[in-house]
Amino acid sequence: xxxCNPFRQPLCILTLxxxxxxxxxxxxxxLLEEVKERGVLNIxxxxxxxxxxxxxxxxxxxxNLELMERIGEELEVSINxxxxxxxxxxxxxxxxxxxxxxxxAMITRERKLRYNFTLPIAEATVALLKRADDDSIQTPEDxxxxxxxxxxxTAQLEQLQAFAAELPEPPAITEYVDYSQxxxxxxxxxxxxVANSLPNIAYTATQRPMFEVVHPPFGQPAYFxxxxxxxxxxxxxxxxxxxxILSMHEDGSxxxxxxxxxxxxxxxPIEDFEPEI
Amino acid sequence: xxxDLTIITANAGAIWNAFLVxxxxxxxxxxxxxxxxxxxxxxxxxxxxxxxxxxxxxxELVRGTPFLVILFLVYYGGPAFGVRLGAVTAGVLCIAGxxxxxxxxxxxxGFAAVPxxxxxxxxxxxxxxxxxxxxVQLPQMLVLILxxxxxxxxxxxxxxxxxxxxxxxxxxxxxxxxxxxTFTFIExxxxxxxxxxxxxxxxxxxxxxxxxxxxxxxxx
Amino acid sequence: MFDWPTFVFSLPLLxxxxxxxxxxxxxxxAFGFVxxxxxxxxxxAKMPLLRRLGGSYIFIFRGVPLLVQLLVIYYLAPMLxxxxxxxxxxxxxxxxxxxGAYIAEILRGGLMAIPPGQREAAHLLGMSRxxxxxxxxxxxxxxxxxxxxxxxxxLLIKASxxxxxxxxxxxxxxxxxxxxxxxxFFQHYLVLAGIYCLINIPLTMFGRRLERHLQRSLA
Numbered sequence: 001x002x003x004c005n006p007f008r009q010p011l012c013i014l015t016l017x018x019x020x021x022x023x024x025x026x027x028x029x030x031l032l033e034e035v036k037e038r039g040v041l042n043i044x045x046x047x048x049x050x051x052x053x054x055x056x057x058x059x060x061x062x063x064n065l066e067l068m069e070r071i072g073e074e075l076e077v078s079i080n081x082x083x084x085x086x087x088x089x090x091x092x093x094x095x096x097x098x099x100x101x102x103x104x105a106m107i108t109r110e111r112k113l114r115y116n117f118t119l120p121i122a123e124a125t126v127a128l129l130k131r132a133d134d135d136s137i138q139t140p141e142d143x144x145x146x147x148x149x150x151x152x153x154t155a156q157l158e159q160l161q162a163f164a165a166e167l168p169e170p171p172a173i174t175e176y177v178d179y180s181q182x183x184x185x186x187x188x189x190x191x192x193x194v195a196n197s198l199p200n201i202a203y204t205a206t207q208r209p210m211f212e213v214v215h216p217p218f219g220q221p222a223y224f225x226x227x228x229x230x231x232x233x234x235x236x237x238x239x240x241x242x243x244x245i246l247s248m249h250e251d252g253s254x255x256x257x258x259x260x261x262x263x264x265x266x267x268x269p270i271e272d273f274e275p276e277i
Numbered sequence: 278x279x280x281d282l283t284i285i286t287a288n289a290g291a292i293w294n295a296f297l298v299x300x301x302x303x304x305x306x307x308x309x310x311x312x313x314x315x316x317x318x319x320x321x322x323x324x325x326x327x328x329x330x331x332x333x334x335x336x337e338l339v340r341g342t343p344f345l346v347i348l349f350l351v352y353y354g355g356p357a358f359g360v361r362l363g364a365v366t367a368g369v370l371c372i373a374g375x376x377x378x379x380x381x382x383x384x385x386x387g388f389a390a391v392p393x394x395x396x397x398x399x400x401x402x403x404x405x406x407x408x409x410x411x412x413v414q415l416p417q418m419l420v421l422i423l424x425x426x427x428x429x430x431x432x433x434x435x436x437x438x439x440x441x442x443x444x445x446x447x448x449x450x451x452x453x454x455x456x457x458x459t460f461t462f463i464e465x466x467x468x469x470x471x472x473x474x475x476x477x478x479x480x481x482x483x484x485x486x487x488x489x490x491x492x493x494x495x496x497x
Numbered sequence: 498m499f500d501w502p503t504f505v506f507s508l509p510l511l512x513x514x515x516x517x518x519x520x521x522x523x524x525x526x527a528f529g530f531v532x533x534x535x536x537x538x539x540x541x542a543k544m545p546l547l548r549r550l551g552g553s554y555i556f557i558f559r560g561v562p563l564l565v566q567l568l569v570i571y572y573l574a575p576m577l578x579x580x581x582x583x584x585x586x587x588x589x590x591x592x593x594x595x596x597g598a599y600i601a602e603i604l605r606g607g608l609m610a611i612p613p614g615q616r617e618a619a620h621l622l623g624m625s626r627x628x629x630x631x632x633x634x635x636x637x638x639x640x641x642x643x644x645x646x647x648x649x650x651x652l653l654i655k656a657s658x659x660x661x662x663x664x665x666x667x668x669x670x671x672x673x674x675x676x677x678x679x680x681x682f683f684q685h686y687l688v689l690a691g692i693y694c695l696i697n698i699p700l701t702m703f704g705r706r707l708e709r710h711l712q713r714s715l716a
Binding site: 337343349354356357358435437439469470473477 | 556559560561564568572651659676682683686687689693694696697698701
């Protein structure tokens with residue numbers, strides 16, 4: 001029988017196809033221009049981070065939505081939200097699956113080297129959330145010998161780990177895929193405290209009286225920002241968004257947004273700054 | 278793209294512990310699943326009609342539900358009934374429960390494959406039902422179903438990755454955690470792929486070796 | 498224990514998400530089938546290189562958990578020239594590649610069961626190798642393996658519960674989101690399991706009927 005194989009051809013086609021698509025995908029030199037041409041700003045986020053992004057009656061709600069809608073209006077583009085588990089969000093940005101991350105994420109020195117952050121949008125200092133009926137935790141140090149939870153791949157978790165290591169009896173720390181699950185386990189009694197940024201847990205405590213914030217925050221002072229890739233193309237997008245944020249600071253609408261979602265305005269830097277963590 | 282494998286060596290201890298958690302949840306879950314599967318299969322064969330129908334229903338329900346959803350039900354739904362399992366315990370029990378219905382099906386088909394004539398011969402010799410099951414059916418069946426069992430074990434090994442979603446500190450959880458923290462997504466994923474490929478390959482090789490060894494008893 | 502108003506309210510949301518789940522798994526199954534044809538015939542090819550390539554494909558895609566495959570594709574596809582990968586494309590791509598490996602194993606069994614005489618006869622009649630595969634061998638292989646193929650579809654629908662890691666709001670993700678907003682974990686996950694069962698159990702039963710039918714026609 002003659003040896004004839006039908007699959008040499010498809011293989012060639014496949015190789016060719018991959019090669020071609022690589023050639024076609026020449027990136028724009030300017031992300032802002034590309035986004036405007038597309039008419040859509042693709043944003044990666046996680047819908048388990050109240051009050052920034054969460055679902056109410058199945059619909060997205062929170063500060064991210066309102067702030068980015070406003071920014072989208074100014075840039076004359078619509079916003080396409082992509083909800084991902086947090087451990088997938090930063091790799092997805094680096095891979096180029098979307099233009100921007102409105103997580104928000106804590107601005108750390110390490111992350112600042114890796115990504116291009118917007119101006120801060122809120123305070124992000126980390127504190128503990130506990131069950132309101134648990135009297136054994138009055139100060140953050142009372143966590144010694146207990147159990148705590150944080151989000152996998154978050155800077156908040158790292159702050160918790162650093163703090164826990166200093167305690168006389170370091171608490172057992174569980175890593176969760178998202179913060180909704182940490183609150184659920186705190187309510188269920190599997191853990192004694194959740195470490196997250198102050199705006200998040202303060203909001204959660206007002207929504208669910210079964211929880212209470214442990215004062216003072218144990219983490220270093222820190223801020224939340226949005227981010228893009230750290231390449232030249234993304235700089236234009238970040239600049240444009242920063243300008244809009246500054247103008248919102250001036251006309252008072254930024255403080256209005258903060259008051260609506262955090263109960264009070266927050267002092268945040270309005271220029272580039274060096275993070276303390 | 279930079280490629281930095283030092284991050285793996287720097288976290289070798291944590292990764293090794295995670296590997297042990299993967300092995301533990303996988304093997305403990307599978308072992309319990311096999312025992313439960315055997316019990317279910319025996320009940321299906323020898324239980325009364327109502328029991329059979331009930332078990333049939335449970336099997337269909339478990340087989341129709343994704344493993345992740347079963348995990349969510351047990352881990353996050355449990356506390357509503359005062360059942361607060363730890364993540365690792367919940368993981369082991371879910372693997373056991375999920376796999377037991379598949380193992381039961383495998384055992385059932387194995388029992389069915391043992392020629393009826395042998396059972397009748399055994400009965401004529403005065404063997405009890407239990408003796409028939411234990412000494413005649415089980416040994417032959419085990420040889421017949423070995424490939425299916427090994428296949429199921431490889432499937433369960435991969436299912437342990439899903440446990441990362443309910444905080445079990447196994448390989449996938451720990452390596453993706455390191456990846457996100459240190460921005461070494463590609464490196465950690467690569468190590469993750471290699472680890473699972475190795476586990477699966479070792480399992481199937483061991484399975485094939487075992488098949489050859491026990492297979493000789495059948496070919497007489 | 499069961500909050501009916503919440504249940505009624507959640508139904509339209511879950512319905513929409515169910516369509517996403519079905520769309521993803523059906524597309525994944527369809528493309529997976531095409532991949533499987535390619536891979537299974539590579540495995541049965543005469544050239545050692547092709548056989549090895551087919552074998553490696555199956556080794557990799559059956560040896561790595563789907564959850565990890567999803568992450569790999571999500572992080573790496575843009576490097577292969579697919580920037581701005583939408584969640585749907587990423588999910589379908591991953592499910593196709595994975596199910597391709599499993600379906601290939603099923604089809605290979607079906608193809609191997611066909612008497613070689615048929616191929617030789619068709620060859621003598623002047624049919625090309627692709628024509629023999631697509632018009633003579635494949636239909637028979639599909640017919641004899643249909644129950645396994647249906648079973649594979651059920652497995653894929655269940656596997657699709659993981660696609661939210663690439664940003665797709667599928668049935669499982671929507672139920673998870675609903676549970677996070679009202680803490681009714683047990684109820685939402687019970688409903689979720691129920692919906693999967695409503696799809697999967699009839700499919701399984703259909704597969705079993707096919708199998709009985711097949712056994713009768715072979716007997």
